[in-house]
Amino acid sequence: MEKRWLSLFVENDIGVLAKISGLFSGKAYNLESLTVGMTEDETVSRMTIRLISDDETFEQIKKQLNRCVEVIKVVDFTDSPIHMKELLFVKVRKCSKGDLDELFRIAEVFGVSIIDYDKESVLMECVQTESKNNALITLLSSDFQTIEVVRGGSVAIESISITER
Amino acid sequence: MQQIRGTSLLVKALQEEGVDTLFGYPGGLVTDIFDELYHQDDIKVVLPRHEQALVHEADGYARSTGKVGVCLVTGGPGAANMVTGIATAYYDSVPLVCLSGQVASSLIGDDAFQEADIVGITRNICKHGVIVNDRKNLGRILKEAFYIARTGKPGPVLVDLPKNVMVELGSDEYPDKVNIRGYKPSTKVHIGQLKKAVDLLNTSQKPIFLIGGGVNIAGAQAELTKLVELTKIPVVTTMMGKGSIDTKHPYYLGNVGMHGSYAANMAVTECDLLFSIGTRFSDRVTSKISEFARNAKIVHIDIDSAAISKNIKVDIPIVADAKEAITAMLNYVNEHETGEWLKQLLSWQGAHPLTMQSNNGLTAKKVIDHINETCQDAIVVTDVGQHQMWTIQFLELNRNMQLLTSGGMGTMGYGFPAALGAKLGNEHKTVICISGDGGMQMNIQELATAVAEELPVIICLFNNSSLGMVRQVQTLFFEKNYSSICTRRRKSCPRKCSGTSDQCPPYSPDFVALAKAYGAEGIRVTTEGEIGAAFDQALKNTDGPTIIEFIIDKDDLVLPMVQGGKPLYEMILEY
Ligand SMILES: Cc1ncc(C[n+]2csc(CCOP(=O)(O)OP(=O)(O)O)c2C)c(N)n1
Ligand SMILES: [Mg+2]
DSSP states (O other): OEEEEEEEEEEOOTTHHHHHHHHHHHTTOEEEEEEEEEOSSTTEEEEEEEEEEOHHHHHHHHHHHHHSTTEEEEEEOSSSOEEEEEEEEEEEESOOHHHHHHHHHHHHHHTOEEEEEOSSOEEEEEEEOHHHHHHHHHHHHHHOSEEEEEEEEEEEEEOSSOOBO | OOEEEHHHHHHHHHHHTTOOEEEEEOOTTTHHHHHHHHTOSSSEEEOOSSHHHHHHHHHHHHHHHSSOEEEEEOTTHHHHHTHHHHHHHHHTTOOEEEEEEEOOGGGTTTTOTTOOOHHHHTGGGSSEEEEOOSGGGHHHHHHHHHHHHHSSSOOEEEEEEEHHHHHSEEEOOOOSOOOOTTOOOOOOOOHHHHHHHHHHHHHOSSEEEEEOHHHHHHTOHHHHHHHHHHHTOOEEEOTTTTTSSOTTOTTEEEEOSTTOOHHHHHHHHHOSEEEEESOOOOHHHHSSGGGTTTTOEEEEEESOGGGTTSSSOOSEEEESOHHHHHHHHTTTOOOOOOHHHHHHHHHHHHHSOOOOOOSSSSOHHHHHHHHHHHOSSEEEEEOSSHHHHHHHHHOOOOTTOEEEOOOSSOOTTOHHHHHHHHHHHOTTSEEEEEEETTGGGGSTTHHHHHHHTTOOOEEEEEEOSBOHHHHHHHHHHSTTOOOSOBSSOOTTSOSSOOSOOSOOOOOSSOHHHHHHHHTOEEEEEOSGGGHHHHHHHHHHOTTSOEEEEEEOOTTOOOOSBOOTTSOTTOOBOOO
16 A cells, blocks of 8 residues: 555536545545646646555556546656645644744744744644645644644646655 | 527437437426427337336337437436436446436525436446536537447436526537547557467467457457357357357357356366456456466456456456457457367366256246247346346347346346337337346336337246345355245244245235236246247237246256355355
């Protein structure tokens, strides 16, 4: 079982998201995250999908997706040069003065922004790779009592010259 | 450009697609369409008595003619009733266009009367499903629906038609071309791959062809026969592939799978090359995967790339239409030296031929033998159960015979309506339905349709007073705990009945009397000697259906049988 990435070009029509997510649930494929949004062509949406599967299932998933009339193109991002970022919000509450100082330091080191705070809470906005976001959450949840996490799922695009995932 | 209503464009579309028969059940959300149909004479509109049966009728029509079957139902309950029919067609790759009425676009989401999200409900059992949101897309969507249904791997397409769209004025243009960027079915064969496969064939010692339903759907029966005769390599078929080669052909070994013949299952187990065409290796075919074709290299030709390497790892995958692939193969193959292997196969066949053990004089096999002797040109349609398996085992098929059966879904209630659809599409052919006392009851109301349309279909109803297929499983694997399988059971029966009492209550319904109540004919046959006369009488009834009820022994079994999960070579051969 391995982590895989797919980028899907689909018709920007109602029901397409349900079709794709229904395919995963109906066939018991392991979907980890799915993001979707419009592209430069308003009739086309792109989905970035993260899933976990073995090699054979992954081949089958790609074929099943290709079979959908609404799917225009399936691109495997697992091993290709891409840029991939995920949006993560973390709210840390019930902070002491020392906690607040620590959080501002963490933000600086991790290169994420604090976009809102008061005397006992901090809200961080992190646009970085999923693995960096994972590391940040691990750190925060071990050091702080009350954290609230919202993640967007990754979006990805083919690289021009360098890779970042 | 003339402005016409959506309903007119729909009828125009049906005409341009060459639709001659439409299966329709009216209701509030499609009255405008039915009014439009009332005013035309090109399309025959058939009124089934239930929307599930309606879809099976369109399905039987489509399978037997190769044309797209067209369904039209109202929204809500009408559409929901189609679900089983659509799933049945989907898993057997049958081209259908299913049109459903929908509430007006402005009401969608309001839980309006008879609003049901049928596109959502059928999303995973359709080749494609779409709601027409805008009158200006109607022509394109209908054109695409027919195109998607019949091309590539065929399948049902659902088009949901909101009421307002159907009465709105708009263009009268029905496009003559389609261009769907996400759907480009290819049928072309990769010749390099094909040559590799043929090389494997030439170097193998114990090759076998495994043929699935894809060859029948592609209409490649003649090509397959040529291929077999050129190569002299023996053939086995799946249930859906039966009939792709004459069953009396010397190189034909029968069906593989759960109720396959001993020789066919052994052939697949022991071959060194399994050359498969148009099958998706369902679990009913392979049984225990790790033991399936355990010594063989596998070539797999299928039109659906997703069917390849899904269940079985293959050595040479080829995505192509069966007919194109086989036709191309004919240029490269040559006669194969299969002497020893063939001898082995024939000895397996001789050791355990398909037979039927029974304590009764009248058996399903004897009835099917009668059909074999008297019909050379017929469409035989089965329901689901033991009677289906016996038909598939014993029915002889030649180029003029066709067998329709629900393979992927195994839908009880399929047989009788599908037979009516087949008759509607093949007026001059004898159509025989083979059903059980359980399955017949699941769409018995279609007797009214058959009487109304004056369809002389012969229904062989094998009455074993039980849901025999399930009973067989209980006999073999559940210590004869006959749970919920007796169709004669009444409240007064002991709760746990061994099924051997002499004082069983009378069977309900009385099928012969019921046939008569519908205005059909009914004949009851209890002994072997009456079979011929009953068929003669049924054949004389040319203006309506005849039920011949054959009273058979509930203990008759379908053998061989491979228990689910067991390897194909572990067959139960007798009981
Ligand atoms: C709609 C549906 N419900 C249940 C089943 C499960 N099932 C398969 S065969 C069978 C028994 C069929 O009985 P009958 O029609 O009398 O045929 P027989 O096996 O006795 O020949 C049942 C219940 C099914 N295939 N389809
Ligand atoms: Mg029965």
